């Protein structure tokens with residue numbers, strides 16, 4: 001596939017996301033002819049797409065694949081200003097020449113992509129008037145001349161980087177949860193105001209149980225005779241109350257009590273009492289039924305009540321649900337994954353599949369602690385991994401005060417993940433082998449000792465197959481289009497992509513393909529040293545191990561699945577690389593170096609750029 005073809009495919013994907021009649025009619029044929037384009041809004045230089053300017057066209061829809069524009073590596077300008085585009089901000093890790101990015105006045109949601117931190121040519125970044133949340137990444141590119149994130153739902157302290165502090169407050173206004181300078185809102189006062197609201201956030205929005213309990217409180221406040229006529233509206237309002245938080249619920253209850261009292265004065269007492277008694281009984285039963293958390297081992301030491309009382313915070317939204325972190329009263333911190341888009345499983349099937357996942361035990365697998373099942377709500381409960389996920393460890397904080405991700409730590413992660421996947425592949429307890437299916441760096445977590453814990457395994461058993469095919473990494477292998485099935489070998493492919501990410505510090509493209517093509521080319525054309533992440537390439541004595549791992553990664557990424565090694569062979573190979581690194585370290589302690597390269601690293605820095 002040529003570069004032009006890849007660019008063509010990327011723009012076509014963009015066109016399909018928008019479904020706009022103008023673009024549908026106009027964007028056909030080839031996108032660039034030398035220095036110009038006949039495509040509306042597209043600019044080309046030397047046959048490459050360098051600008052996309054599609055302001056105010058009423059474009060709607062969402063761009064599902066965050067790396068849709070990854071093939072446009074010469075793109076310098078992107079403006080989608082003043083449209084109706086929804087969904088998350090794209091990942092621009094591969095658009096390193098971007099100088100001007102204007103996505104303002106749309107309906108974009110989610111956090112500001114950290115990939116923007118890597119754009120060191122970025123001069124203009126306009127994200128105002130969207131629905132973005134999360135914190136502002138610590139932008140500090142000296143190139144940045146114009147910046148605006150006003151009128152979103154951003155939260156937290158405005159980073160104190162020189163560049164972000166150089167813009168005036170109009171760049172930040174209209175974000176109620178934002179604090180710090182230059183908007184002169186103290187973060188402490190904002191935090192204490194938020195603390196009160198934070199309690200129960202998880203349960204309040206999610207669980208049927210809670211609003212049933214809230215109903216009870218409401219019942220006590222109202223007289224028995226008021227119930228029947230009001231039961232319908234009450235339920236809706238109770239949910240609304242719950243969402244707004246306990247404080248507001250109290251206020252609303254009083255208002256409701258008054259208005260209901262007025263409206264039912266003429267009601268027939270007897271009819272009301274009968275219907276209410278039945279209704280209460282049903283609700284008690286429902287509450288009993290729905291409040292049960294099932295633990296894979298023992299009683300877990302907490303129940304749904306503890307969960308609902310905990311303060312919870314959103315960790316992020318994945319392909320099959322959202323994750324919340326909840327701090328229990330006893331000090332434990334757990335993660336609740338709220339599943340969506342599931343297969344239509346009966347309760348028994350759901351429990352059977354989840355029990356199978358819960359029975360898996362390996363030091364490098366994030367264990368499933370328990371689950372919650374109700375027809376409307378399915379939750380999985382895990383321990384919280386304090387060091388976050390591998391994606392952030394590799395890519396986050398570049399250029400700022402980041403703690404270097406050492407080669408030895410990367411290798412330890414590579415070994416841990418390989419062992420976990422091998423365990424999944426060899427698991428004799430399973431009726432058939434369930435491949436991981438979605439092995440990617442955000443699904444590798446790091447605990448307090450930096451031990452890799454693979455998560456999100458086996459979700460293939462729970463999620464709707466059509467959505468799995470769209471969203472899971474294993475479905476993006478070269479063979480999937482022909483064979484239409486995922487296998488152990490697709491996990492091997494994903495593992496190869498993960499190794500490449502660890503070694504190069506770059507994210508794989510949407511199909512995992514770009515990164516692997518790029519590395520192959522690099523190796524073929526003998527600029528291999530350049531492919532290594534600079535953060536580790538400074539460690540000269542380890543470079544051989546890095547290249548060995550690179551070779552292994554490339555063999556895992558062989559286009560033909562038969563040519564890829566089995567996971568057992570992969571484990572042996574990575575362990576051999578790790579062992580020889582450790583042997584070198586112990587026989588040559590005097591030459592062990594500071595991997596951060598901060599003290600004497602420069603004298604040992606290899607020339608890896610030709």
Ligand SMILES: Nc1ncnc2c1ncn2[C@@H]1O[C@H](COP(=O)(O)OP(=O)(O)OP(=O)(O)O)[C@@H](O)[C@H]1O
Pocket residue numbers: 315316317318319320321322323335337366382383384385386388389438440442443445455456
């Ligand atoms: N047990 C955990 N401890 C710490 N962080 C977690 C835990 N489980 C998930 N996360 C983090 O929460 C966020 C959301 O996770 P989730 O599994 O919902 O989506 P994802 O992994 O980003 O995407 P996908 O499900 O599509 O692979 C991710 O950043 C993930 O790393």
